[in-house]
Amino acid sequence: MLRTQQPRFQGLDPGHRACQGCGQALAARLTLEAAGPDILLANATGCLEVFTTAWPESAWRVPYLHSVFANAAAVAAGMEAALKAQGKDVKVIALAGDGGTFDIGFQALSGMLERGHDVLFVCYDNEAYMNTGVQRSGSTPHAASTTTSPAGVARMGKRHLKKDILAIIAAHHIPYAATASVAYPADLRKKVRRALQVAGPSFLQVHSPCPLGWGHGSELSIEIARLAVQTGLFPLIELERGALVGAMPIRQIHPVTDYLKPQSRFRHLFAGDPRAREELAHLQALADHNIEAYGLRGEMPDGLDSEGADTVRRGGLRSA
Amino acid sequence: MPIMTPGAFAYPGTSLAFKTGGWRTARPVHRWVPAPCHAGCPAGEDPCGYVGLVAEGNIKGAWERLVASNPLPAVTGRVCDHPCESACHRGSYDSPIAIHNVERWLGDEAAREAWEYPLPPLPAGAKTVAVVGAGPGGLSCAYHLRRLGIKATVIDRLPLAGGTLRTALPGYRLPREVLDRELERLMATVSFLPHTSLGRDVALEELLHDYAAVFLAPGRQQPHAWDVDGRVPRDLHAALPLLEEWVAFGKVPEIHSAVVVGGGNSAIDMARVLARTGAKVHLVTHDVRPAPGVPRAVAMKAAPRDIQQAEEEGVVLHLEHAIHHLILRGEKVVGVELVRVKKLARDDGHYEIVPFEGTETVLHVDQVIPAVGQKVAPEGMESLLAARGFFAVDDAGRIPGHDGLFAGGDARVGAWGTVSGAVGDGRRAALAIEAYLSGQPHGLERHPEPIQFSGLNLNYFEHAPRGEEVLLPPDGRVGTAEIAAGLSGQEVALEVARCLSCGTCMACDNCWTVCPDQAVLKMQSPAGMRYLTDYDYCKGCGLCAHECPVGFIAMVEESS
């Protein structure tokens, strides 16, 4: 059967209940492809856990443990310690949404990093609590409308900023931390492999669009993720021991409106509201700040990081 | 409890039991769309196809794909004005693929390797068709007939095949050895009667009686009459005979300075040949330089490349000018008066040449050489030629009202006037002749519209400079030394890697990579369909279609 003969490891089977075009499902599939098969997973409550484990089925083809919402990092740390005690050299990966990372899962995460467990923590950042119906999280970007930060008379969506989680992770001085995006699969897989190679804790934040929560067509998940990178709103960077060691230059910098407009969570910014002008300028300023702070401007007319750019080639099986 | 070994394929308990295909409202389907280069090639070549095969390292397959439409790639790779490259979508991204150089390299590679055309055996009792004219049009028709299992006998009044390619195309653009090599292979597939002139040696009625059908491709051999207000210098030479003389014998009469009139290939080559003999040469044309967006009717017919090289060689262009008066001493030219003109579109779409009073200038020259076009030499075909002296044919090359008679190439009304145009005419006529001989109705080739530039996803490509071939420096261009060096094998490899594969799957794996549901499966077969959508699980999100770099996947509404 063709499905059993695919020339790559498949860690996440179809039949899972993710929405059409789910960025998180794609991100998890890509992560497993690069990491598997010799890994163990601990997964916090959230969409990923719910859509992959409809009883009595599992979409996972590697050992998988469902933790609770808050403690994926603590469970993963325990698994790692147990494996070590048994003398087994198997990597453990913790998976969590942004709620399970930035907010309720944070203290467990911080502790795991601080204790130096050999665990890769992957945060699938879809910028809200999607599984319970699109509530704002510490990761929701400024001005995005969610059910708990609705745009209206009182405010233009979320008042606060998206938490700079990577800066907080950096303060733990762990061996490796990076951001990645479903729009750059080769870059994502490369970062997964790199993270698993280091001894000690590592962290990945993967930008994963949610067609339902962000309000865009399912076919646009990658396009939107790509625009987040190309506007400078979601820089793709790598840190070692807390210091910046790599940033993917942007080939062609887009204005933030290219990213915001196709998403209905930012619809109120384009509805003629006089407050929107300032919000749009604010978001542009945040992007400009990233571009400057991380040096994202490609030097050449088509500057790009040959490691990171996801160009395709005839004949396929691209590797990075 | 089922035990799931890491990486093993554990069906029991996996979500594979749950078929999400039912969620779909639209399904992704693979859909080939012609590339713009394919749509743009008068010979019917599909560069996207053979460039892709070169990129895969299948050089012989690429050549075979190429000669499935054009038997003369080493020729067209050198002399074609390559409308394929003007159409190439890469031109809207950075610069077009140097298709002509891939074509040329394949043609030369085939000669080096002595590849033979892949031809089917002739069926027993194969019919024979007569072809008049051994230029690219006639030869293409004969070759394509042979591919279709029909024999062809080609007649030409000249001793050797090649038509205008042999008689008038200068060796600095098309070396004789290249033409000979290419024709040797082709002539082995057809029978050829040289020194046989329609009208003089054989009548059309005889051909129609002796052969199953007749294809007429006599080209345009007879220069149009030319004068200025009824005045003609006594020692007038038209360009074509002079060029033919130079091509055959390497000589032209001694001329110190000349005005060549016209903007086509004959005009440009005449000017360049004279410049090679040391003459001061001016070229006067009503037209402007061909460029993207310039209507065909007002653009010089010569290729931009040749116009530019003529200038490098010292030819002075007078664009949008006409000869107003001949300045004669007795019947001999001593100069011309030029006037600025413009071709203006009239309401009926035709163009009118309007001279502007007060813009006259004088050139002192001792020859005026018209290169203002030729018409069919009518002997033996008078009854078939339409009003302006050409064959009126339908899109398949049939002469309406004359069963079994077909025509094409330069000799038809509305001809492309190029080698690739003649090759395409020959191929289409061969298809129509096959249908005629088998009594089948003949539909015309219909291709879907080529893929739009906006149908590509350019995020997956990188900028890369176009491969430019080395040219002889202008002062090194003497005699028939070939000017353009072509690209090397390595340069060709870089060039084909630039191809965007518009509308044709290039097996990049992207759909396989981006499906969140692992519903795209990769097949191991090297040829044919390389990805399969597993509709049991495909939710119809459309990601694969949206992200396909080449526009090969379409989302089609599910019928409920």
Ligand SMILES: Cc1cc2nc3c(=O)[nH]c(=O)nc-3n(C[C@H](O)[C@H](O)[C@H](O)COP(=O)(O)OP(=O)(O)OC[C@H]3O[C@@H](n4cnc5c(N)ncnc54)[C@H](O)[C@@H]3O)c2cc1C
């Ligand atoms: C100087 C010059 C430069 C050119 N440069 C280019 C170029 O760079 N690129 C390009 O694409 N095109 C170029 N062309 C145009 C190109 O050569 C023609 O479009 C092409 O050759 C037409 O092919 P054909 O088969 O229709 O006719 P031809 O090539 O003209 O062949 C017609 C053949 O029919 C034979 N014939 C005619 N009447 C009879 C008869 N009664 N009996 C028997 N045989 C007969 C002739 O002897 C001749 O061999 C150029 C043309 C000229 C004149």
Ligand SMILES: Cc1ncc(C[n+]2csc(CCOP(=O)(O)OP(=O)(O)O)c2C)c(N)n1
């Ligand atoms: C302690 C606790 N509080 C609340 C919940 C309800 N709950 C389940 S999933 C979830 C949101 C998950 O959000 P996130 O971590 O961002 O993942 P996503 O669903 O967006 O992928 C919440 C609030 C819970 N399971 N446990």
Ligand code: SF4
């Ligand atoms: S994404 Fe790549 S592999 Fe898939 S259909 Fe398009 S060109 Fe072919």
Ligand code: SF4
């Ligand atoms: S990406 Fe997968 S699920 Fe989405 S339409 Fe294509 S095959 Fe179907």
